Amino acid sequence: MKLTNEMMRLYAVTDRSWLRGRTLLEQVELALTGGTTLVQLREKEMDEAAFLQEAVDMAKLCHRYGVPLLINDNVEIALRSGADGVHVGQDDMEAAAVRSVFGSEMIVGVTAKTVGQALRAQEAGADYLGSGAVFGSATKLDARPMTKEQLKSICNAVSIPVVAIGGINRNNLPELAGTDIAGVAVVSGIFAADDIENECRHLRRIAEQIVAPK
Numbered sequence: 001m002k003l004t005n006e007m008m009r010l011y012a013v014t015d016r017s018w019l020r021g022r023t024l025l026e027q028v029e030l031a032l033t034g035g036t037t038l039v040q041l042r043e044k045e046m047d048e049a050a051f052l053q054e055a056v057d058m059a060k061l062c063h064r065y066g067v068p069l070l071i072n073d074n075v076e077i078a079l080r081s082g083a084d085g086v087h088v089g090q091d092d093m094e095a096a097a098v099r100s101v102f103g104s105e106m107i108v109g110v111t112a113k114t115v116g117q118a119l120r121a122q123e124a125g126a127d128y129l130g131s132g133a134v135f136g137s138a139t140k141l142d143a144r145p146m147t148k149e150q151l152k153s154i155c156n157a158v159s160i161p162v163v164a165i166g167g168i169n170r171n172n173l174p175e176l177a178g179t180d181i182a183g184v185a186v187v188s189g190i191f192a193a194d195d196i197e198n199e200c201r202h203l204r205r206i207a208e209q210i211v212a213p214k
Helices: 024-033 048-064 075-081 095-102 115-123 148-157 196-210
Strands: 010-013 038-041 069-072 085-088 107-111 128-131 162-165 183-186
Touching (some): 010 196, 024 038, 024 196, 038 048, 075 095, 085 095, 115 128, 115 148
Parallel strands (some): 038 069
């Protein structure tokens, strides 16, 4: 699947911390109904067999809505599940190695916190970058905030789309205007919301207003 800038507008990254009686699939479907344009399945504790089954089910759900599914870190699960690609961090499998496994057909996203990391990821074949944490992070407590100037420098250094991540919600999202991002990746701002579907509508509307025109 070829990645487009429009797919980057509202990027939902899953987290089981706020299920509150729902399944993760039910929560993701609410996000999709509300306008999420890309989903990343992130599971750090689940065993491989359960993770694979969940990824298969999640891929089917996302594809019903015409939305790509990416898997966090796990290239094997991405290949076997029918997902559309993978997102890797700086401490995970090298982007060039991921691209050599995937070929040109699947999406490769890479975390980049500096211009140097961004340029290396682009050279290695990344389709997009995730940069932050722009407002700190509720899920990664050691994540240091990234300034708007740093974020803009990364966006301007590369030709591939950049999504901001880290502590983003409807209240602070407008602050990212002018940074040249293609969209935002949101975790608790979506999945901790009482009304996930409606929250995604709000976030999508704001994201569409502030993203850099391409």
